[in-house]
Amino acid sequence: xxxxxxxxxxxxxxxxxxxxxxxxxxxxxxxxxxxxxxxxxxxxxxxxxxxxxxxxxxxxxxxxxxxxxxxxxxxxxxxxxxxxxxxxxxxxxxxxxxxxxxxxxxxxxxxxxxxxxxxxxxxxxxxxxxxxxxxxxxxxxxxxxxxxxxxxxxxxxxxxxxxxxxxxxxxxxxxxxxxxxxxxxxxxxxxxxxxxxxxxxxxxxxxxxxxxxxxxxxxxxxxxxxxxxxxxxxxxxxxxxxxxxxxxxxxxxxxxxxxxxxxxxxxxxxxxxxxxxxxxxxxxxxxxxxxxxxxxxxxxxxxxxxxxxxxxxxxxxxxxxxxxxxxxx
Amino acid sequence: xxxxxxxxxxxxxxxxxxxxxxxxxxxxxxxxxxxxxxxxxxxxxxxxxxxxxxxxxxxxxxxxxxxxxxxxxxxxxxxxxxxxxxxxxxxxxxxxxxxxxxxxxxxxxxxxxxxxxxxxxxxxxxxxxxxxxxxxxxxxxxxxxxxxxxxxxxxxxxxxxxxxxxxxxxxxxxxxxxxxxxxxxxxxxxxxxxxxxxxxxxxxxxxxxxxxxxxxxxxxxxxxxxxxxxxxxxxxxxxxxxxxxxxxxxxxxxxxxxxxxxxxxxxxxxxxxxxxxxxxxxxxxxxxxxxxxxxxxxxxxxxxxxxxxxxxxxxxxxxxxxxxxxxxx
Numbered sequence: 001x002x003x004x005x006x007x008x009x010x011x012x013x014x015x016x017x018x019x020x021x022x023x024x025x026x027x028x029x030x031x032x033x034x035x036x037x038x039x040x041x042x043x044x045x046x047x048x049x050x051x052x053x054x055x056x057x058x059x060x061x062x063x064x065x066x067x068x069x070x071x072x073x074x075x076x077x078x079x080x081x082x083x084x085x086x087x088x089x090x091x092x093x094x095x096x097x098x099x100x101x102x103x104x105x106x107x108x109x110x111x112x113x114x115x116x117x118x119x120x121x122x123x124x125x126x127x128x129x130x131x132x133x134x135x136x137x138x139x140x141x142x143x144x145x146x147x148x149x150x151x152x153x154x155x156x157x158x159x160x161x162x163x164x165x166x167x168x169x170x171x172x173x174x175x176x177x178x179x180x181x182x183x184x185x186x187x188x189x190x191x192x193x194x195x196x197x198x199x200x201x202x203x204x205x206x207x208x209x210x211x212x213x214x215x216x217x218x219x220x221x222x223x224x225x226x227x228x229x230x231x232x233x234x235x236x237x238x239x240x241x242x243x244x245x246x247x248x249x250x251x252x253x254x255x256x257x258x259x260x261x262x263x264x265x266x267x268x269x270x271x272x273x274x275x276x277x278x279x280x281x282x283x284x285x286x287x288x289x290x291x292x293x294x295x296x297x298x299x300x301x302x303x304x305x306x307x308x309x310x311x312x313x314x315x316x317x318x319x320x321x322x323x324x325x326x327x328x329x
Numbered sequence: 330x331x332x333x334x335x336x337x338x339x340x341x342x343x344x345x346x347x348x349x350x351x352x353x354x355x356x357x358x359x360x361x362x363x364x365x366x367x368x369x370x371x372x373x374x375x376x377x378x379x380x381x382x383x384x385x386x387x388x389x390x391x392x393x394x395x396x397x398x399x400x401x402x403x404x405x406x407x408x409x410x411x412x413x414x415x416x417x418x419x420x421x422x423x424x425x426x427x428x429x430x431x432x433x434x435x436x437x438x439x440x441x442x443x444x445x446x447x448x449x450x451x452x453x454x455x456x457x458x459x460x461x462x463x464x465x466x467x468x469x470x471x472x473x474x475x476x477x478x479x480x481x482x483x484x485x486x487x488x489x490x491x492x493x494x495x496x497x498x499x500x501x502x503x504x505x506x507x508x509x510x511x512x513x514x515x516x517x518x519x520x521x522x523x524x525x526x527x528x529x530x531x532x533x534x535x536x537x538x539x540x541x542x543x544x545x546x547x548x549x550x551x552x553x554x555x556x557x558x559x560x561x562x563x564x565x566x567x568x569x570x571x572x573x574x575x576x577x578x579x580x581x582x583x584x585x586x587x588x589x590x591x592x593x594x595x596x597x598x599x600x601x602x603x604x605x606x607x608x609x610x611x612x613x614x615x616x617x618x619x620x621x622x623x624x625x626x627x628x629x630x631x632x633x634x635x636x637x638x639x640x641x642x643x644x645x646x647x648x649x650x651x652x653x654x655x656x657x658x
Contacts, residue, residue, distance in 0.1 A: 133642050266607035
């Protein structure tokens with residue numbers, strides 16, 4: 001470990017934690033102190049055999065050797081207690097993504113972070129995160145306008161879980177698809193009013209349990225309230241083998257489009273889009289860039305909870321401000 | 330004028346100054362103190378008859394009533410002296426866009442701004458500006474990758490000037506077009522090496538002087554070094570009437586695409602694009618949003634020269650941090 005490197009800890013080792021481990025290896029100004037897990041450390045297989053694995057209960061002992069702890073747990077069960085707890089001991093970055101509960105989570109993390117002079121970047125990733133920033137930029141740069149967010153093509157974990165709960169379904173995945181027609185309308189500057197059904201469609205790939213009635217399963221899926229009833233949903237029945245071979249990755253992405261007018265005559269369109277082979281690996285890569293910002297903010301004495309809205313772009317880069325002005329401006 | 334509004338002055342009243350006047354009207358937390366011009370004030374016709382027009386020489390008298398002065402002069406002749414001069418008296422925002430001279434201009438503005446406790450946001454707009462931010466975000470989020478900037482379709486002022494200097498040319502305009510084929514290659518994640526000729530083409534619409542030789546004019550244009558020789562250039566000859574009717578707007582735009590890998594298996598593509606009916610009006614709208622940030626930074630005591638890299642997204646929005654977290658995150 002280079003003495004000038006930012007020392008990172010990873011709390012939780014699922015898809016996101018693995019992605020963070022991979023991303024740290026691509027950032028030469030960072031070093032990985034170790035993975036901290038609730039499982040028995042000796043049972044965790046990391047990407048690199050060199051990565052130390054410790055029990056999460058031992059984290060307090062690492063207060064002096066971790067500059068930023070990246071929380072890789074889930075927003076439902078892990079972060080609501082882990083975020084506030086860890087922000088009392090470490091500078092943290094997390095990907096809390098329950099949009100509706102962000103204000104309450106922000107407050108819960110802010111108090112211990114402020115009290116202990118720690119910097120906590122919450123709700124980092126791409127949505128919330130990069131998409132949020134682009135919604136903000138769009139609104140600020142074109143105040144007379146409308147913002148549209150489209151997601152996909154992408155695997156939705158929540159909707160995949162929902163179809164797997166339908167009786168007769170053995171396994172399955174769900175993809176959210178943006179309507180290309182709706183996107184073209186938005187890009188034209190027309191500022192259309194779009195219903196839920198007009199913006200996205202849903203596509204399910206389902207493996208039936210033995211003896212299950214395909215028509216009944218399909219009906220149960222497409223009429224499921226909250227998840228599918230408001231969308232045009234297509235259900236494909238496939239074999240377990242096809243599921244394993246063709247649906248084993250986690251692609252995602254989407255579009256944030258702001259369409260507005262600077263005068264009656266002139267329409268302007270801003271578009272930001274992501275096309276991701278791996279949703280968790282991209283989210284992890286964003287978390288690691290923001291860990292650099294968390295470290296710098298804490299060095300500047302900027303403590304408390306913050307979001308992507310509070311982080312100047314330059315804080316994310318490995319390059320110095322002068323180098324950035326010379327090379328990228 | 331509302332006592333809580335940010336009070337803006339406009340220095341210089343060409344396309345950019347007019348755009349700033351229009352943009353201020355769309356931002357209810359801002360008020361326009363007036364336009365400051367080198368021309369005789371009574372000869373300047375503003376968009377709104379209510380806008381006061383003053384001589385630029387009188388600006389020092391307005392030190393206490395202007396919160397942020399937006400400099401709307403050109404990067405070649407006006408800003409190099411105006412920027413440092415005005416940054417000694419006002420918080421400023423400008424659109425200095427000579428990329429190669431930004432470090433030197435930054436230093437020239439930073440010294441008087443620091444000495445007089447003023448905030449100076451330089452090189453604001455879309456390139457430099459929003460495109461620069463997206464080049465930075467791309468590199469920071471996907472360190473193992475390549476960044477591509479494409480411009481157009483857009484009217485290029487510099488290239489239009491160049492064709493108008495060719496003997497036999499009475500009038501004309503030039504459009505830069507991005508190669509859609511190159512863009513598709515980049516979007517595929519292939520990280521191609523692209524030559525200048527492969528990235529953009531140039532299209533000229535020319536009105537000939539009476540008796541001029543079309544073939545000779547075309548040859549002079551397409552072989553012109555620096556401007557056209559390295560590109561595939563098409564020249565169309567049109568009438569003065571067609572030029573006036575079909576080529577009187579200033580569209581522009583472009584794409585910043587970052588393509589990178591988070592692991593060997595997974596490629597990720599980030600794309601930011603602008604499609605602008607009016608290049609100057611959009612630039613003006615960006616300047617006005619950054620004027621809000623300049624005001625807030627100066628209130629926080631953050632003095633000196635800064636660029637878009639130093640401005641957290643939240644500072645651009647009329648909304649409060651809590652409102653932003655609730656509505657846009």
